[in-house]
Amino acid sequence: MEKTAIELKNVRKTYRVGLSREFKTAIEELSLVVEAGGIFGLLGPNGAGKTTTLKILLGFVFPDEGSGTMLGRPIGDRQAHERIGFLPEQPYFYNYLKAEKALDLYGRFFGLSRASRKSRSGELLDTVGLGRNSHLTLDKYSKGMLQRFGIAQALLNDPELVIMDEPSSGLDPIGQKEVRDILLRLKDQGKTIFLSSHQLSEVENICDSVSIINRGKSVMEGNLSEILISKDTVKIVLQGDVTRDMEQLKRLSAGFEIEGDTIKLEARRENVYDLLEFARKLDMDLISSEPFRRSLEDIFLELVQDTGK
């Protein structure tokens, strides 16, 4: 298996608006590397260019500039498509087919035998919780059910690389948890998952790496824990007599908050020892000290607002 699952280099994409000479830039300049194994999240606000990025990868739309590879093969290569699964943003299928028939049809494109198509589709429909509805035609499915079906068809060929455009869109909380479990299981099996999302809590829970894009440009990327855990800020919790003079403590810390006899503060790493020294002089107990962890939401909002101007 290739070390790099997906690579995009200096991709640019503009859409022509109708028949006019007017163009709309969807991707201004984007490079991306997704290592094999693990879950990679592509984040960004509405209209950032997430879906367009996935469409470029799958060869649905053609970039004006730039190039890319998927599973070591150039974009649009059919052999790569044998080994991937894709969930589109809007789950539209041949809606006159029953779920099991539709899976059977898609399975034929992968050259699966009749028997394996049958067993595989039964298995997958159970996995996504549609086992009891497999005999219904897809036009009788609710939005969430279609989304579940979409996930099932994306996994038909036991793909090495799964690409999903907002996998939990339209799903209830149980469905969202089920999808999360499916994705984590795939990761355990050594697969690569590339998903787009703006459900930040979901991403925060399952992704190993992320790339945040806004207005068709990457604004941050990297390992998620490295992004979230601040290297130079420490969160400290103290306990003691809060009526004493704490000017020194306040001066050395960024955030400062008193709750009963507990003091929560954030300090820059180089100030930690001085701060603890003062705390000891004030007879305070050190309850905990840990690296400061920001929420993905904070980072996201900050970046998107900054680059949105």
Added chain:
Amino acid sequence: MKNIYIIASNVIRDAVRQKLFYVIFLFAIALVAISPMLPMLEESLKSQILIEVSLSVTSLFGLILTLALCITQITGEVTRKTVYNLFAKPVSRLQYIVGKYVGILLALAVILMILGLEVMVLIVLRLGLFSPSILLGIFAIFLECAVIAAFCLLLSTFTKPAVNAVVTLLFYFFCHMKSTFLFEHINQGGSGGPAILYYPLYYVLPNLENFNVFRRIGYGEAIPVSLVFQLTLYAAGFVLLMGTTSYLIFRRKDL
């Protein structure tokens, strides 16, 4: 090959679902409807006219059927967004177009064959005449439909169904008037109408009137094998040309 087969069989499944095969019954009704005019005809003309008229009606049904089969094919799937799931699978755009076209041809072949048999039965019942040459007429209709289908499928790579239907009908009429209306217009030099428009039409469009062998079959004239062969080549040439154009348009189209 496998993918072409899957896509083609899906076209047929879709045709069945849309109840296109019901035209078989409609056609039978149409045939029964033209029968009452028989007693008005002279005895010697009966078979001629009955065969010619029923083949013309078949040809009309072929046109409608072709339109129904083709206009929604590609644009329909693009606007319904079902193409995404398809092209995420190892399916190429060439396979897609060829598969669609093959499916359309198969559906046309099956339905036209049945319509042809219906015409034969009608002739046997009404005139006690067994005339297998009707099947040659059906084959000519099939070839004509194949050309129209290729044109319609080409349009469906970039137009909406309603526009497609109108343009394909125009195509049909101009192609049938090539040796009459268009020919006169470019040869009588400016007897009304913009020649600039008619010249390219005259030289580019296929002459669909070539496929109209109904009168000859009606008169019981033998249709030489060479003519059948020529017509097949003529149709195949245009199909290939339009098929290639469809692929060139669709190959790099943003979906």
